[in-house]
Amino acid sequence: xxxxxxxxxxxxxxxxxxxxxxxxxxxxxxxxxxxxxxxxxxxxxxxxxxxxxxxxxxxxxxxxxxxxxxxxxxxxxxxxxxxxxxxxxxxxxxxxxxxxxxxxxxxxxxxxxxxxxxxxxxxxxxxxxxxxxxxxxxxxxxxxxxxxxxxxxxxxxxxxxxxxxxxxxxxxxxxxxxxxxxxxxxxxxxxxxxxxxxxxxxxxxxxxxxxxxxxxxxxxxxxxxxxxxxxxxxxxxxxxxxxxxxxxxxxxxxxxxxxxxxxxxxxxxxxxxxxxxxxxxxxxxx
Amino acid sequence: xxxxxxxxxxxxxxxxxxxxxxxxxxxxxxxxxxxxxxxxxxxxxxxxxxxxxxxxxxxxxxxxxxxxxxxxxxxxxxxxxxxxxxxxxxxxxxxxxxxxxxxxxxxxxxxxxxxxxxxxxxxxxxxxxxxxxxxxxxxxxxxxxxxxxxxxxxxxxxxxxxxxxxxxxxxxxxxxxxxxxxxxxxxxxxxxxxxxxxxxxxxxxxxxxxxxxxxxxxxxxxxxxxxxxxxxxxxxxxxxxxxxxxxxxxxxxxxxxxxxxxxxxxxxxxxxxxxxxxxxxxxxxxxxxxxxxxxxxxxxxxxxxxxxxxxxxxxxxxxxxxxxxxxxxxxxxxxxxxxxxxxxxxxxxxxxxxxxxxxxxxxxxxxxxxxxxxxxxxxxxxxxxxxxxxxxxxxxxxxxxxxxxxxxxxxxxxxxxxxxxxxxxxxxxxxxxxxxxxxxxxxxxxxxxxxxxxxxxxxxxxxxxxxxxxxxxxxxxxxxxxxxxxxxxxxxxxxxxxxxxxxxxxxxxxxxxxxxxxxxxxxxxxxxxxxxxxxxxxxxxxxxxxxxxxxxxxxxxxxxxxxxxxxxxxxxxxxxxxxxxxxxxxxxxxxxxxxxxxxxxxxxxxxxxxxxxxxxxxxxxxxxxxxxxxxxxxxxxxxxxxxxxxxxxxxxxxxxxxxxxxxxxxxxxxxxx
Numbered sequence: 001x002x003x004x005x006x007x008x009x010x011x012x013x014x015x016x017x018x019x020x021x022x023x024x025x026x027x028x029x030x031x032x033x034x035x036x037x038x039x040x041x042x043x044x045x046x047x048x049x050x051x052x053x054x055x056x057x058x059x060x061x062x063x064x065x066x067x068x069x070x071x072x073x074x075x076x077x078x079x080x081x082x083x084x085x086x087x088x089x090x091x092x093x094x095x096x097x098x099x100x101x102x103x104x105x106x107x108x109x110x111x112x113x114x115x116x117x118x119x120x121x122x123x124x125x126x127x128x129x130x131x132x133x134x135x136x137x138x139x140x141x142x143x144x145x146x147x148x149x150x151x152x153x154x155x156x157x158x159x160x161x162x163x164x165x166x167x168x169x170x171x172x173x174x175x176x177x178x179x180x181x182x183x184x185x186x187x188x189x190x191x192x193x194x195x196x197x198x199x200x201x202x203x204x205x206x207x208x209x210x211x212x213x214x215x216x217x218x219x220x221x222x223x224x225x226x227x228x229x230x231x232x233x234x235x236x237x238x239x240x241x242x243x244x245x246x247x248x249x250x251x252x253x254x255x256x257x258x259x260x261x262x263x264x265x266x267x268x269x270x271x272x273x274x275x276x277x278x279x280x281x282x283x284x285x286x
Numbered sequence: 287x288x289x290x291x292x293x294x295x296x297x298x299x300x301x302x303x304x305x306x307x308x309x310x311x312x313x314x315x316x317x318x319x320x321x322x323x324x325x326x327x328x329x330x331x332x333x334x335x336x337x338x339x340x341x342x343x344x345x346x347x348x349x350x351x352x353x354x355x356x357x358x359x360x361x362x363x364x365x366x367x368x369x370x371x372x373x374x375x376x377x378x379x380x381x382x383x384x385x386x387x388x389x390x391x392x393x394x395x396x397x398x399x400x401x402x403x404x405x406x407x408x409x410x411x412x413x414x415x416x417x418x419x420x421x422x423x424x425x426x427x428x429x430x431x432x433x434x435x436x437x438x439x440x441x442x443x444x445x446x447x448x449x450x451x452x453x454x455x456x457x458x459x460x461x462x463x464x465x466x467x468x469x470x471x472x473x474x475x476x477x478x479x480x481x482x483x484x485x486x487x488x489x490x491x492x493x494x495x496x497x498x499x500x501x502x503x504x505x506x507x508x509x510x511x512x513x514x515x516x517x518x519x520x521x522x523x524x525x526x527x528x529x530x531x532x533x534x535x536x537x538x539x540x541x542x543x544x545x546x547x548x549x550x551x552x553x554x555x556x557x558x559x560x561x562x563x564x565x566x567x568x569x570x571x572x573x574x575x576x577x578x579x580x581x582x583x584x585x586x587x588x589x590x591x592x593x594x595x596x597x598x599x600x601x602x603x604x605x606x607x608x609x610x611x612x613x614x615x616x617x618x619x620x621x622x623x624x625x626x627x628x629x630x631x632x633x634x635x636x637x638x639x640x641x642x643x644x645x646x647x648x649x650x651x652x653x654x655x656x657x658x659x660x661x662x663x664x665x666x667x668x669x670x671x672x673x674x675x676x677x678x679x680x681x682x683x684x685x686x687x688x689x690x691x692x693x694x695x696x697x698x699x700x701x702x703x704x705x706x707x708x709x710x711x712x713x714x715x716x717x718x719x720x721x722x723x724x725x726x727x728x729x730x731x732x733x734x735x736x737x738x739x740x741x742x743x744x745x746x747x748x749x750x751x752x753x754x755x756x757x758x759x760x761x762x763x764x765x766x767x768x769x770x771x772x773x774x775x776x777x778x779x780x781x782x783x784x785x786x787x788x789x790x791x792x793x794x795x796x797x798x799x800x801x802x803x804x805x806x807x808x809x810x811x812x813x814x815x816x817x818x819x820x821x822x823x824x825x826x827x828x829x830x831x832x833x834x835x836x837x838x839x840x841x842x843x844x845x846x847x848x849x850x851x852x853x854x855x856x857x858x859x860x861x862x863x864x865x866x867x868x869x870x871x872x873x874x875x876x877x878x879x880x881x882x883x884x885x886x887x888x889x890x891x892x893x894x895x896x897x898x899x900x901x902x903x904x905x906x907x908x909x910x911x912x913x914x915x916x917x918x919x920x921x922x923x924x925x926x927x928x929x930x931x932x933x934x935x936x937x938x939x940x941x942x943x944x945x946x947x948x949x950x951x952x953x954x955x956x957x958x959x
Contacts, residue, residue: 093323101323187324217323228322237325239332243339247331255327 045069046120072120079121079179080138083109084170085152086184088129088161089232093185094275095216104275105183105212106152111279112181113148117141121179125151128166129158138178160232164192171199179206186211186259194262201266209263210282211256211272218256218274220248289364290921296362303358306350310343342942349939353932360928365921379919380437380474381415382422382467383408385451386484387431388458390883393485393515394598401453404483407510408448411481412441414912415919422470423447426463427456428821428881433466437474455601455820455858457883458490468500479506479919486512488889489882491897500901507903508918510911512888516547518575519602519877519884523592524817525581525609534581538592538605543885545573551596555579558590567594586610589860589872601858602884606874608816608860616660616870617803619645620674622667622691632665632689632783635790639799657828657870658682658772661803665782666691670698676848679771680827683806685799686775687782688744700775702752702768706745713740713759724755724767724776724805733794740764740787743780774806816873819880824852824873826863831870834862 048057048068056070091102109125116123117140124138125148136151163184174180180200186193186209200207216222222241229236256272263270273282291297322328332339385408391401408423415421422437423444424430431454432447460482467480478500484490486509523538536555546569555562562582567575581588589608597603617640621633624647631637633645640663646654648669656662656677664674666689678684678700686701693708715735719725735756745762748754752768755776766777780786789795818824824833829845833852836859843850855861855875863871877883894903904918 090323093321185323214323222320224318227319228325228328229319230325231321231323235325236319237328237332239328240339240343243342244328244331244335247334248327251330252327 042071044072044120046072079116079119080124080176081112081116081121081179081181082124082126082138082170082174083112083148084126084128084167084180084182084184085109085155086129086161086163086182086186087127087133087155087158088163088184089157089159090161090185090187091212092157092231093214093217095214098214098275100157101185101212101214101275102155102157104273105210106155107279108183108210108212108273108282109181110145110149110152111283113145115283117145123148126170127151127155128163130160130162130166132166132169133158157231161188163188164196167193167196168199171196171203174200174203174205177204177206179208181208181210183210183212185213185217190255190258190262194259194266197263197268198266201268206269208269209259209271211259211270213272213274215274215276218249218252220245220252289366291359291362291364293362296358299358299361300355303351303354305354306347310347346939346942349935349942353935353939356928356932356935360925360932364924364928366917366924378418378420378475378477379415380420380422380471380478381411381919382424382437382470382478382480383411384460384463384467384480384482384484385423385425385448386427386458386460386463386482386490387425387451387454387456388427388490388883389453389455389601389877390458390485390487390489390599390886392453392599392601393517393886394600395513395515399453400485401451405448405451407483409445410912411915412444412448414916420474422467424463424466424470425451426458426460426466427454428459429456429462430466433470437470453601455856455877457878457881458484458487460484460490471500471503471505476503476505478503479508482507482509484509485515485886486510486889487514487883487886488893489885489887491889491893492882505898505901506918507894507898507901508915509894509903509905511905511907513908514888515599515886516542516544516597517599517602517884517886518542518547518551518594518597519599519879520592520594520605521879523605523607525588525590525607527584527609534583534585534588534609536579536581536590536592536607538577538579540567540575540577540594541879541884542573542575543887545571547573547597551594553577553579554593554595555581556590556593557581557583557588562590587872589874591860591874599884599886602877602879604858605876606817606858606860608872608874610659610816610871616657617643617807618654618656618660618662619643619665620648620651620662620667621645621665622648622689630783630785632687632781633663634783635795636663636665636782636799639796655829655865656682657865658826659807661685661806663687663782663799663803665689668692668694668696670696674698675700675770677827678773678775680848681772682827683773683803684775685802685806686777688777688779689781689783689786693744700768700770700773701749702770702775702777703746703748703763703766706747708742708744709760709762710742711760713762714738715740715764716757716759718754718756724802733798738787738789738792740780740789742786746777746779776802776806816871818855818873818875819878820855820858820875821878822855822875824855824861824863826850826852826871828865831863831865834864836860836875840864 045058045061046069048070052070058069058071061067061069085105087102091105092100094100113123113125120140122138122140123144125136127133133155134151136148163186167182182197197207197209220241222245224242225238225240227236227238260270385404387401391404392399395403412421417439420437420439421444422434423432425432432451434444434447464480471478518540520538520540523536525534525536527534538553551567553565553567555565563579565577565579567577569575577592587608587610589606591604591606594603619633619636619640621631623632624645637643637645648667648671651671651673656673658677658681660677661683662674662677662685664684664686666687668691674684675698684700688705692705696705715738717725717733717735740758743764746766748763748766749768752766754763755765755767756763758764758779762779764779768775768777780789782790784790827849829850830842831845831850832840832842834840835854836857841852841854843852858876859874861873861875862869863873891903891905906914
């Protein structure tokens, strides 16, 4: 598998994805249900991981196998997660031989899928550029992972971005309360993006935004005169990198700060990751 | 000003300074392409910095080019020099010192005259200049007083020459000195300088008709910053005899620069070596002042001086005068018929008028020295005497009375009328007062011509240019006036005795004849003419005489062609002309204040630059001038200054290349993340 090799899996295996608010679901997982009065019918065992309540450990199984397992019951709800991946042209950007933002984002998406599925949560995947390219509905079967990874492997960066329209469209189609994970460089209309994601929150969805950027987009470490060519539209701008760097950094910093404060006010988890960061630290959402 | 280099071979590296420009142009045309995710941030940044960016880029380009240029210059070791463009260091320096000795240089500054200070500076310059420097010296006033034959290296000779230089009483003409300097430098290299040691007053720089190009050389002209100064001077003193009060009155006029500087000064009047009184000058506005003093003497001639006290240039504070009373000039009576004595003599009445005058016979004429001013009175003369003609031509006066001897061919060239036949009819005299200026000197109402009876005389026919002063009843001229050479001649148709008319017995005779002699004598060097300026020669017709200078030195003045010429009028004062052991005349010599020499207003640098036609003019300060002087002549090494400028440029480059101290981009990114 291109995005989820053994090294990556070993790095992220011990991670748990926790969601702040209460979600509704049909399978018991790490998330408490908002629905009351369900039966306590046993559903399955799951290996213990640090943080699990000790009282849930099945001591009988421990006696037999000398390993910790916890019991999962049917009345503990599971999570429906929608991973929304940006595959626009700007995601193709990579500098100094690093992997592209899209590649990095796809790896993040695969990792998240793996984590969520392993936790027993249902994971769906949507890939967009100007519009939705495809949508894989959520499923909690572990075998669903190979489907998702297969889709991610076939995803390549496309044309122009219209993230605002895509998010608005998606917001109207997700009915059940879910976890929406947006992985994008967010190089669009920042106010529109924040507004669209606020709508998700309005619909009681949990939202996590992972903004993927290349370090060069932040530092702008170019010297001398260059023709900067737009990845999506093939437009170009002549500029002395050294001369504009200072002002660029100021403007770009303000742009990022706008996202940061906008998401904080909307109660949206936001994290900016750069393609030179290790995946495990990129996934440490808390 | 020019720049020369000690290591000019480094100048081949000058094109290196164009490197930033080349790099700029090269990279400007070939920008590399970089794909980027979003251009709107770059566009926004560009929008904000666009104006400042271009300016900053050009400034940086300029600074970098200049830095490289200065770096090349630094290795070439530049020397800043004045003048002598293209002169090689190896060629010896030639210097001409012009030392002003005009009387304005006697101005006292700090207990020392300016000429003495100039001499000190000249000695110091000899000390400062390298031994191989070729030096010439010209001491000048309105002429070249002393000069070395050519520039040379003999310092002892120059020092001795400087010691002999004394201030003169002459005015300043720097043009003449510069012409001499130009001549001195004609054979020298173009690495030359002219050093003017003068008070740099504007009066010394007026008489320039040509500009000084120094024969197509570029010469450094070095002078000291003029210090100006307040000064008052006497521009003229004149004595007039007041006929009504029977005494001499001395009038004096003076000037002050700047106006008002005369306030607080006083005037002292000296006559014949004795102080006669003091007075305060009267301001007349525009810097003019005046004074007047009655001497209380009725002497025939008077001499002395007026002295102003109150400033620091004493030389022009004294003005001399020597005046002879009009009509008091020497007279000689020549009687053509001296055989008869007593009242019958032709010259009897004339002798009464001039008791100190000798009566000469015609035979004595060739033995007598007739000096101008003077009047000869000819009475019934028979012969034409060339010596008398020469005397009249030179400016002497002649009063001629005709008589019976005069009809025998007396016809000298200076006669204003031809002598005709004798008339014997009694006639009266009429004055022609409206036409003849001479008659304005007399009160003619007391000269009643109708009471003058002329029984006999000659019929006169006035020559062209002659004028009739008086006529007879018949209309024939009685007195005819004319000029000959520089002299005046008055011809009377009748005698000076009572034989042919009654005029000698009339009361008007004495004042009339004396008045005529005064008039005829006034045509000669009088009070005005014997007031000379320093350097002007004194001329006088006559034979050998001696002149006694104000210092008491007697100089024998030979006569040539009937004229004596005395040229040694270098000192102001009263000069006495002595002939045959007797003083016959005094004349006064004064400074030429009309030239403006006493006005110490300084010349402007702009005027000097115009004058020297593009040659660099450097004014040194009065104090601590040595360092600047040497830098002007030998050049100033500006390598240190270059290092300083490069350092400043380097700092500027850093500032412009890094407009603000910014954290490491990685740190910036870390903070954003």
